[in-house]
Amino acid sequence: MQRITILLCVALALLCSCGRKTEIHDYSIVPEPAFMVMKNGGYTWSNSTSICFPGLEQNNTTVRYVMNSLRQMHLRPTLSGNAESDCIRFTLNDTSNSELGDEGYLIEVRSDGIFVSANTETGLFYGYQTLVQMLPEDVFMHRYSKITLPSCTILDNPRFEWRGSHLDVSRHFFSVKDVKRHLDLMAAYKLNKFHWHLTDDHGWRIESDRYPRLNDIGSWRVDRSGEWDNAKPAAADEKPTYGGYYTKDEIREIVAYAAERHIEVIPEIEIPGHCSEVLAAYPQLGCANDDTTYQVQVGPYWPPRAILCAGNDSVMQFLYDVLDEIVPLFPSSYIHIGGDEAYKENWHRCPNCQARMKQLGLTSVEPLQAWMIDQVGRHLAQQGKTIIGWDEIIDGGASQTAVVMAWQNVGRGMEAARRGYRVIMTPTEHCYLNFYQGEAEYQPVAFPAQIPLHQAYRFDPVPLELNSRWASNVMGGQCNLWTEYIESYERAEYMLLPRLCAIAECLWSQREQKDWPRFRAKLVRQEARLRCQEYNVGESSFKPVVVYEKTAQNDYTVTIDWEREGTDVYYAVVPREHVGDTMWKPDMILYTKPFTVQQGSVLMAQCHYQGNPKEKVYEYHIGE
Ligand code: ACM
Ligand code: ZN
Secondary structure, three states: OOHHHHHHHHHHHHHOOOOOOOOOOOOOOOOOOOEEEEEEEEEEEEOOOEEEOOOOOOOOHHHHHHHHHHHHOOOOOEEEOOOOOOEEEEEEOOOOOOOOOOOOEEEEEEOOEEEEEEOOHHHHHHHHHHHHHHOOHHHHOOOOOEEEEEEEEEEEOOOOOEEEEEEEOOOOOOOHHHHHHHHHHHHHOOOOEEEEEOEEOOEEOEOOOOOOHHHHOOOEEOOOOOOOOOOOOOOOOOOOOEEOOEOHHHHHHHHHHHHHOOOEEEEEEEEOOOOHHHHHHOHHHOOOOOOOOOOOOOOOOOOOOOOOOOOOHHHHHHHHHHHHHHHHHOOOOEEEEEOOOOOOHHHHHOHHHHHHHHHHOOOOOHHHHHHHHHHHHHHHHOOOOEEEEEHHHHOOOOOOOOEEEEOOOHHHHHHHHHOOOEEEEOOOOOOEOOEEOOOHHHOOOOEEEEOOHHHHHOOOOOOOOOOHHHHOOEEEEEEEEOOOOOOOHHHHHHHHOOHHHHHHHHHHOOHHHOOHHHHHHHHHHHHHHHHHOOOOOOOOOOOOEEEEEEOOOOOEEEEEEOOOOOEEEEEEEEOHHHOOOOOOOOOOEEOOOOEEEOOOOEEEEEEEEOOEEOOOOEEEEOOO
């Protein structure tokens, strides 16, 4: 985007004067800190301000990260060895402050300086991320000679240890630069687990020395860009030209880049299903009864029939070999082994799978998947790794040491937690950011389901109905981005933002700190900040959010909400005699407070933003 356009966007966002606003009296930090109090006075950060890190070496990772980041903002920072009076000081506590834990921090902005302290470098890093959000939104574009920050105290720490973001690089492949940009975004919102979905039916994306055909064949597909839903399967004479994979050096580079941002990278290798690309490269790893010629898929692939044979020892050896290559690249103690949507039709008919079931005394295929995953889990445990699997792994009775990633719905996560598994919540109700963020007719093509911003914000990894006895099994949650319809990282950003900010607040902030109108208001500054850094922020939905509740008199109380700060909603209740009458023109009035209607009433409502009607007049049938 041109600089001038960005300036205009920012000016518009900041100046937006019409529409209804929630007053914000502080810094608009996302995710909301655990405790913040604004004070009188402030600190003026000027050209003479220096930055100091008492006790940390100049080449310490956090020191280098902070200094580079400030340089990118043109703040001309000077690193100072001594803790002078006019300085911004980052201090590691000598004695641990129990209120901060391993990731928390304390910031004090006073007239004589800014003081950031933490028990760990991770805490200092998060303190710095908060400090960045306290600077003007356009600090990334202008050279400020001085900035005055209002005095305040912030004490902050996260609600959950697992604050993840998943990226599918199989359906579409993203460059090292894109992945780094993704990691930067995660760091800005204090997300700490990058779940890298490296293999699937549409491409294998990690270098393998022992199985070179995984890269020569499995990483490439025939290019059907722009036609996902209508993509015809590849013909035998078509050349596979779309794809690629990360070399081991690139993986190391990304893992190191993530570590500098206090992000752990968890690779995912799909077992036993979603493996067309493996079978295209090594057909002998499929079931003996299956004579399909697999190709690296080019479009929708459902049901996903490709499955590794569970009765063939050389398949198990293949998995051990591949994982042995992967383990040294990723310092994380977790490896994700997939386990979702394994279509087991072949296993019923394959003589090898049937023989394995007989040998194990199994009468159905679900425990056969559990056995296969358990074998892999045992192999990885010898190397100090714990497996994570999608929630289907509990169906056949996965080992209790496995971590369950609950995706199908919140209920599956609660079931796994009650059965004693550790759980990461990433339910389709709130966390699938590849779903539309608004009505399809106003959005670029996406997966045909919808999660508007307010629905993402309603995510709670520990639902209230989950008894506290089981709640402690929930490690946290994450947002997922499946990329069937996402051809570029620019589009990925459009889908992620601003919903990733909502998920980040659900994962970092305490339940009582969450406040939807306030969050929505904070996004005005957040989006301006993101746009100044040339992030492609999604166009929110302008469909009024209508909620109705039955009264004691059997009427309905209607409440109308909206997604974007600065929106006005106009509405009309259609008299019964005019329902369905397209000639009747309603008098739309400004919504100011909840109102009551009879059951069966039809409500018409439309958002206006900055004085202009947006999208269409939507109809709602109340109580039906
Ligand atoms: C999934 O969305 N199949 C995990
Ligand atoms: Zn088989």
